[in-house]
Amino acid sequence: MRPEEIVAGLATDAQLREHVGVVSVEQQSGLPRLLVIKVRRDRWQSLSYAQRKQLAEEWWATWRHNVPEGIVAVLDVASEQSVLNFDGVGHARLVPDTAVATPCR
Numbered sequence: 751m752r753p754e755e756i757v758a759g760l761a762t763d764a765q766l767r768e769h770v771g772v773v774s775v776e777q778q779s780g781l782p783r784l785l786v787i788k789v790r791r792d793r794w795q796s797l798s799y800a801q802r803k804q805l806a807e808e809w810w811a812t813w814r815h816n817v818p819e820g821i822v823a824v825l826d827v828a829s830e831q832s833v834l835n836f837d838g839v840g841h842a843r844l845v846p847d848t849a850v851a852t853p854c855r
Contacts, residue, residue, distance in 0.1 A: 751816045753777050753785075760787065760809070770794060770805065773827045783820050785813050788827040799844060806834050806842040814840065 757775050766772040771793025778784040787809065794802060806824055813820040824833050834844045 751812075753782070753813075753817050756812060756816060757785070770797065781821075783817055785809070785817070785820065785822045787822065787824045789824060789833065791826040791828065791833065794826075794833055802834070802844055803842045806836075806844075807840055810836055810840045810842070 754777070757777050760766060760772065761775040763772070771790035772787060773790055774786075774788045776786050778786060797805070806822070809824070810820075810822045813822050822836065825831065826833055832845060834842045836842055
């Protein structure tokens with residue numbers, strides 16, 4: 751698949767918008783290997799840990815299969831913070847749902 755097809759498919763998927771909270775999907779123009787998926791954190795967190803992990807790993811695998819050395823970032827649309835990280839082989843490590851910055855005293 752061409753990168754544009756992947757982006758368009760994810761961006762126009764009504765189920766991803768409604769059930770997963772996908773707000774936008776874009777390939778970065780200055781870094782074409784990077785796919786940025788922005789989600790509404792409340793909808794994203796309504797999925798089970800296993801569902802989010804599986805979905806993220808599927809996105810990563812699809813992107814990497816079609817874009818050499820592709821990178822996927824899944825961000826909270828409100829804060830622009832990552833909701834997960836990938837290890838070197840594409841296993842998703844979700845940021846804890848309760849992760850909140852604690853001020854230093």
